[in-house]
Amino acid sequence: MDVRVRTTDRYAEAKDVPGGVEWVAAREGLCLFERPLQRRPVIRFPKEEVARQLTSSWIHHALATIEDLGSPCAARTDVEIAGKVVERLIPAVLTHHGIAPLLERDLAVYARQIPSSCPLRLTLEAAAQDLDRSPREMAVKAASETIGYLSRDPLQARVLVKAQSRLATLSAPGVQCGMHSERKRILSTESGASDTIG
Numbered sequence: 001m002d003v004r005v006r007t008t009d010r011y012a013e014a015k016d017v018p019g020g021v022e023w024v025a026a027r028e029g030l031c032l033f034e035r036p037l038q039r040r041p042v043i044r045f046p047k048e049e050v051a052r053q054l055t056s057s058w059i060h061h062a063l064a065t066i067e068d069l070g071s072p073c074a075a076r077t078d079v080e081i082a083g084k085v086v087e088r089l090i091p092a093v094l095t096h097h098g099i100a101p102l103l104e105r106d107l108a109v110y111a112r113q114i115p116s117s118c119p120l121r122l123t124l125e126a127a128a129q130d131l132d133r134s135p136r137e138m139a140v141k142a143a144s145e146t147i148g149y150l151s152r153d154p155l156q157a158r159v160l161v162k163a164q165s166r167l168a169t170l171s172a173p174g175v176q177c178g179m180h181s182e183r184k185r186i187l188s189t190e191s192g193a194s195d196t197i198g
Contacts, residue, residue: 012041019054019095048155051095055150056159058092062143063166069136082135083107086128089146093120096150120149140171 004021006014014022045053065084068074074081091101093114104110107128114121127142147167151157 008037008041013043013045014050017047017050017054018098018100019051019091023100051098052156052159055092055095055156056163058088058095059147059160059163062088063163063170066139066143066170069139078135079131082131082139085139086124086142089142090124092146093118120146143167144171
């Protein structure tokens with residue numbers, strides 16, 4: 001069971017924006033305990049800004065997954081990891097378009113939820129089908145094209161500045177991935193936890 005904690009302010013901001021856990025909680029969640037709020041939630045960001053933040057979050061999750069490629073400590077194969085990258089890029093695009101992602105096991109079918117007018121639909125469908133060929137290259141290419149497409153919106157580009165820099169580092173010739181898993185393994189070993197963090 002996953003437990004996600006949000007303030008009432010953040011929940012109020014994001015519950016009507018597809019792409020985040022708040023959206024899912026508002027539609028499928030169960031109330032386990034409720035008491036009257038001591039104050040009304042303060043909504044600091046408009047829905048459009050919340051959508052940009054969620055889109056950026058999906059992109060950063062995808063980039064963190066790319067960092068696991070090539071790691072000897074990764075619990076999954078590079079093809080499985082590259083599949084996770086694509087699986088995280090698709091909701092970034094859907095959130096950008098205001099569409100609630102419906103998780104699908106077949107990544108090519110999942111990508112078909114993207115509007116046909118969006119050029120990334122074909123890119124992500126192709127990436128999902130060609131992961132066996134060269135998982136790292138397909139994952140980095142899909143992330144690069146997704147960030148490039150999303151950055152055409154100047155306000156989204158502002159939110160994706162760190163993602164662009166992070167991707168440039170991951171795309172540089174000779175850069176070895178696998179640092180994310182290695183860093184997690186070292187941190188878990190130092191803290192005395194099991195080194196099978198995935």
